[in-house]
Amino acid sequence: MSEFLAMGGYGAYVWSSYAIFAVVLAIDYIAPRLHRRRVLAELRGRIKRQQKRTETPT
Amino acid sequence: MTTASASRACAALLRRDLLLTWRRRGDALSPVLFAIMIVMLFPLALGPEPNQLARIAAGIVFVAMLLAGLLALDTLFRADYDDGALEQLVLSPHPLAMLLGCKILVHWLTTALPLLVAAPLLAEMLHLPRQVLPVLLGALALATPLLSLLGAVCVALTVGMRRSGMLLALLVLPLYVPVLIFAAGACDAAQAGLPFTAPLLWLGAALAMALVLAPMACAAALRISIS
Amino acid sequence: MTTASASRACAALLRRDLLLTWRRRGDALSPVLFAIMIVMLFPLALGPEPNQLARIAAGIVFVAMLLAGLLALDTLFRADYDDGALEQLVLSPHPLAMLLGCKILVHWLTTALPLLVAAPLLAEMLHLPRQVLPVLLGALALATPLLSLLGAVCVALTVGMRRSGMLLALLVLPLYVPVLIFAAGACDAAQAGLPFTAPLLWLGAALAMALVLAPMACAAALRISIS
Amino acid sequence: MNTLTLWFHKIGSPPTFYRLAGRFTPWLFALAALTGLVGLYGGLVLAPADYQQSDAYRIIFIHVPSAWMSLFIYFVMAVNAFIALVWRIKLSETLAMCCAPIGAAFTAITLATGSIWGKPMWGTWWTWDARLTSELVLLFLYVGVIGLYHAIEDRRQAARAASFLALVGIVNVPIVHFSVKWWNTLHQGSTVRLLGPSAIDASMLWPLLLMALATKLWFLGSLFARARASLLELEAGKDWAREEALRTGAAP
Amino acid sequence: MAALPSHDAPPLLHARGLAFARNDEPVFGPLDFTLHAGEVVLIEGDNGAGKTTLLKVLSGLLEPASGEILLDGEPLTLARLSHKVALLGHLPGLKGDLTPLENLRFATGLFGSRPGTDATAALAEVGLEGYEDVPTRQLSAGQKKRVTLARLLLVPAMLWLLDEPYANLDRGGIDLVNRLLDAHAARGGAALVTSHGAYAFTSGAPRRLPIRPVAA
Amino acid sequence: MAALPSHDAPPLLHARGLAFARNDEPVFGPLDFTLHAGEVVLIEGDNGAGKTTLLKVLSGLLEPASGEILLDGEPLTLARLSHKVALLGHLPGLKGDLTPLENLRFATGLFGSRPGTDATAALAEVGLEGYEDVPTRQLSAGQKKRVTLARLLLVPAMLWLLDEPYANLDRGGIDLVNRLLDAHAARGGAALVTSHGAYAFTSGAPRRLPIRPVAA
Ligand code: HEM
Ligand SMILES: Nc1ncnc2c1ncn2[C@@H]1O[C@H](COP(=O)(O)OP(=O)(O)OP(=O)(O)O)[C@@H](O)[C@H]1O
Ligand SMILES: Nc1ncnc2c1ncn2[C@@H]1O[C@H](COP(=O)(O)OP(=O)(O)OP(=O)(O)O)[C@@H](O)[C@H]1O
Numbered sequence A: 001m002s003e004f005l006a007m008g009g010y011g012a013y014v015w016s017s018y019a020i021f022a023v024v025l026a027i028d029y030i031a032p033r034l035h036r037r038r039v040l041a042e043l044r045g046r047i048k049r050q051q052k053r054t055e056t057p058t
Numbered sequence B, C: 001m002t003t004a005s006a007s008r009a010c011a012a013l014l015r016r017d018l019l020l021t022w023r024r025r026g027d028a029l030s031p032v033l034f035a036i037m038i039v040m041l042f043p044l045a046l047g048p049e050p051n052q053l054a055r056i057a058a059g060i061v062f063v064a065m066l067l068a069g070l071l072a073l074d075t076l077f078r079a080d081y082d083d084g085a086l087e088q089l090v091l092s093p094h095p096l097a098m099l100l101g102c103k104i105l106v107h108w109l110t111t112a113l114p115l116l117v118a119a120p121l122l123a124e125m126l127h128l129p130r131q132v133l134p135v136l137l138g139a140l141a142l143a144t145p146l147l148s149l150l151g152a153v154c155v156a157l158t159v160g161m162r163r164s165g166m167l168l169a170l171l172v173l174p175l176y177v178p179v180l181i182f183a184a185g186a187c188d189a190a191q192a193g194l195p196f197t198a199p200l201l202w203l204g205a206a207l208a209m210a211l212v213l214a215p216m217a218c219a220a221a222l223r224i225s226i227s
Numbered sequence D: 001m002n003t004l005t006l007w008f009h010k011i012g013s014p015p016t017f018y019r020l021a022g023r024f025t026p027w028l029f030a031l032a033a034l035t036g037l038v039g040l041y042g043g044l045v046l047a048p049a050d051y052q053q054s055d056a057y058r059i060i061f062i063h064v065p066s067a068w069m070s071l072f073i074y075f076v077m078a079v080n081a082f083i084a085l086v087w088r089i090k091l092s093e094t095l096a097m098c099c100a101p102i103g104a105a106f107t108a109i110t111l112a113t114g115s116i117w118g119k120p121m122w123g124t125w126w127t128w129d130a131r132l133t134s135e136l137v138l139l140f141l142y143v144g145v146i147g148l149y150h151a152i153e154d155r156r157q158a159a160r161a162a163s164f165l166a167l168v169g170i171v172n173v174p175i176v177h178f179s180v181k182w183w184n185t186l187h188q189g190s191t192v193r194l195l196g197p198s199a200i201d202a203s204m205l206w207p208l209l210l211m212a213l214a215t216k217l218w219f220l221g222s223l224f225a226r227a228r229a230s231l232l233e234l235e236a237g238k239d240w241a242r243e244e245a246l247r248t249g250a251a252p
Numbered sequence E, F: 001m002a003a004l005p006s007h008d009a010p011p012l013l014h015a016r017g018l019a020f021a022r023n024d025e026p027v028f029g030p031l032d033f034t035l036h037a038g039e040v041v042l043i044e045g046d047n048g049a050g051k052t053t054l055l056k057v058l059s060g061l062l063e064p065a066s067g068e069i070l071l072d073g074e075p076l077t078l079a080r081l082s083h084k085v086a087l088l089g090h091l092p093g094l095k096g097d098l099t100p101l102e103n104l105r106f107a108t109g110l111f112g113s114r115p116g117t118d119a120t121a122a123l124a125e126v127g128l129e130g131y132e133d134v135p136t137r138q139l140s141a142g143q144k145k146r147v148t149l150a151r152l153l154l155v156p157a158m159l160w161l162l163d164e165p166y167a168n169l170d171r172g173g174i175d176l177v178n179r180l181l182d183a184h185a186a187r188g189g190a191a192l193v194t195s196h197g198a199y200a201f202t203s204g205a206p207r208r209l210p211i212r213p214v215a216a
């Protein structure tokens, strides 16, 4: 196992590459989810505001 | 009712822009001064050995040129946009590409041409070998209009924005990179005593294409960004 | 009737400016991108041999930094001037120098600090020897606030003008030259294995003085240029 | 209107696309993860060490697929940008703009893994050869498109302006691809060919191709997820978006 | 002394189902109206109703979300705008470094000039005699507005789109605008004017076009 | 409902022989006037008479050529302006990227706030309820003006200098300004207002201060 991790002496290079790959893709996975959540929350806020605006003056 | 002919409109535009430059002739010199200052910074930052400077002279002149041109780009449409004159230009009955072509021409005349005149001086300050100077000037003569044309397209895209300076630089530089490579390549070849016409020819071909396409692209971009 | 205390005013100003930067967080990255692009231009223009690059690496990083800072300077008061917020700032009952000090601080935090963070990357791309890097970073840490403070005074002088970008560069660069010489000198010495603390100490002394004097000079210049 | 364009219009309408994409996205990500894991097992465990590079060559299994994606995504973006500019189809505008961050991510991975690989192989993190420089320019193009898109207030106008820039920048893609042929550089030439024999051992080839498939699936999944969020934002005034907001709000 | 509009002729401007939306939110609703030669119409609406936006759409600077605009029977296309429209917006479009006269010369070069007009005379007509050679930058808010009025006098456009032309003008200036509008209508032109209703046109009550923001 | 000005108290503002010159050319002549608490004065003058310039001088942004300004008996110095003056000029001084609420919060941080006021309530008072979270950039000309009016309501300044506050406002907006001015006078404040005379203040005829350009 430790031999596998050592990668013939190049472990630091290989594993840091794979780590970068994993981290960037993880961000790529999460970003649209957060974006969608933000948009939906904002939309709900807007709907609520409009309801208030149509209720109060009349 | 006389409608303006296209040539009269171009003449009016050219006259106005040249007049404006003349009224602010101090500003017209700034790109040159800026380029001179960049060139001056290098001996200060790198130390003054003539041999080392001579080796990198042509490259520094190109970079200085490119940055000075980049800074001047922002003024191409900025003032016209801010005071509403650009709106009037778009509303005029003439082909927008033609009018923009005129504006780019004036911009080149008033910012790049002085740079071209100052180039021998800059080259001398950096101890550029004499025999490379003609190649440097030729490369600049082909590269600067190309840079103005390519830059104009990007400026047109960012014209509606506040604080666009940096974004503009970001958009423009990738387009400038190939121009820089070819121009610097020609000078390098000349300095090493190798044939240098091929990169110059490439620049010329690119310039010919840009002369036709860039004003049209510029007009399209402008219509998108002011709507 | 509650009058605002000075500290509340500063806090309000800091909060507003940071909020504005956050709303336009893309813009805050532009100086870094711009510096990276300048650094990229040099190998393209000068050729990619690592040895030659290593020799001039520190100088290029400084020049890139300086130019990126210069471009960012224009945004220091421009927006506030254009929309009348600067007038309100001048009319406020607090010492103007203090308020301007806050503005300069935010400007440094949002433009120079990212540059400082990116500096190791730039140095690596130009093959700067490892042992010079700490000196480079130290010099930058002292030089960038100094440049911001000096620059602010010049911006204050030109703020009322249209198309002041170039003029600003002309005013600022002579002030920047000594800073550049000391900072580059320290790195040169480190690269040659010589002692390098003296120029850094000079930079530190200049920074201490500028911290006290520049906001006041800035306030005076601003009063002149908006009247 | 023939059936094909009718079908296209149906799929291309934002609510329909939103619904369909929502159904496909989890499957795409799951498939990408599956093929990716098999590919990585093949590449990291089964494939033998290279006789020249020892184990360092194993970076190839992420470097090369990412590099291919960085170019492929730009191409997809440019095609969508073209459609957006000519026919003004809202979905194409959205898709073009959603390609940019994914492309930028793969370009960043390519640059990072490439320079990490370069240290043991070439002895330096970075050189200024044509392939590396043009890939860096590609990253700047992506960032420029993203920056322009976010700098303009009106979403549709922003998408058109950025699409325009994306189209102008497409010239860089062939430069990246052919740079190793046109200039002599440190970087490897083509080793994998679609037609004819590849200059790479089969035990290394199949994991590589599997990883290439995985990144393509990932791209589709990410693209759909991003497009969903953008469409919601773009159509915030429409009823279907409001319904979606209330529906997701009800179930916390 | 407006010429009576002759309703048999094709209308100068015809808007059919014209609507505009920002980010898919409607700004003003579908509007239908016609404007004949010799007519001056006042666009009325509260702050934020969409008056400025409407004028920009009619000039071709913004693209409508739906509906179409016919100018003299021909649809307005963005690619090649006609010289029949002159827009006077919030921004004056004057160069501060040039004198009023130079600014006007440029405008006539670009748009052509109406026969029988002359820049110096137009400046005198708007009450700027003696300011021909002062940089426009140094004029006051109302004086700049007057220069743009002089520009309107010179260009051959038949349809004027004026966004709050009365703002910043003194009494004399308001009368001036009214006189210009009357003369323009008398020679067969037409105008759409936004204003906050405090000023009446001199010759009788103008037609009014109320616009209201679309309830979102 | 303006409180009657009490002329025994020292005047809030006193200008003595105040004149301004640009490049040694006089812009407005020596002016003498006083403004007491509870007074609202209308500055009248044609385009280019020097109204904007006068307000800038009074706020301390421009230095007078001669004469002096006393605020509550103390001379106005450029070095340290008092918080007693609020200027509403041609430029709104609002950040387009911030919401109206954030803009107002900044103003109260800088200038302090009048006790008993609140930013949200002030926005509602000027008719911008529901716009608290919209970037100011997206407001129309009149809506922006209303935000600056809300700012006036919040800051503790006693002397308001308003340059054409009515411009760009609709009928409701004009009434609003009049109401604000009345309330301000009633609580002991004072205001100098420029306007092109088309609007009257609600409560009776205000005092007028005519200014004429110096014949050069
Ligand atoms: C920062 C450094 C690097 C960058 C930016 C980079 C970029 C690229 C790009 C863009 C491609 C795809 C080209 C195409 O599809 O046309 C590629 C392919 C490839 N790269 Fe790199 N690379 C870097 C470093 C390296 C290193 C150090 C190695 C190995 C010693 C390497 C080996 C390869 C190989 C084997 C391919 C596949 C070639 C093929 O079959 O088409 N790269 N690289
Ligand atoms: N750039 C913009 N982005 C988003 N919304 C905008 C923008 N400009 C204006 N709006 C909104 O569109 C609506 C109409 O604005 P418009 O400027 O046309 O109003 P207007 O009738 O001219 O008002 P005013 O009398 O105040 O000038 C307003 O509600 C405004 O908030
Ligand atoms: N920056 C300047 N430089 C030189 N002269 C100026 C400048 N600004 C204004 N003037 C001149 O000073 C005079 C007074 O201008 P001011 O702006 O104070 O007028 P105003 O009364 O506000 O007019 P308006 O009603 O048109 O706004 C005008 O004749 C104008 O031409």
Ligand SMILES: [Mg+2]
Pocket (backbone or CB within 6 Å): E051, E052, E053, F140, F141, F142
């Ligand atoms: Mg308006």
Ligand SMILES: [Mg+2]
Pocket (backbone or CB within 6 Å): E140, E141, E142, F051, F052
């Ligand atoms: Mg005025």
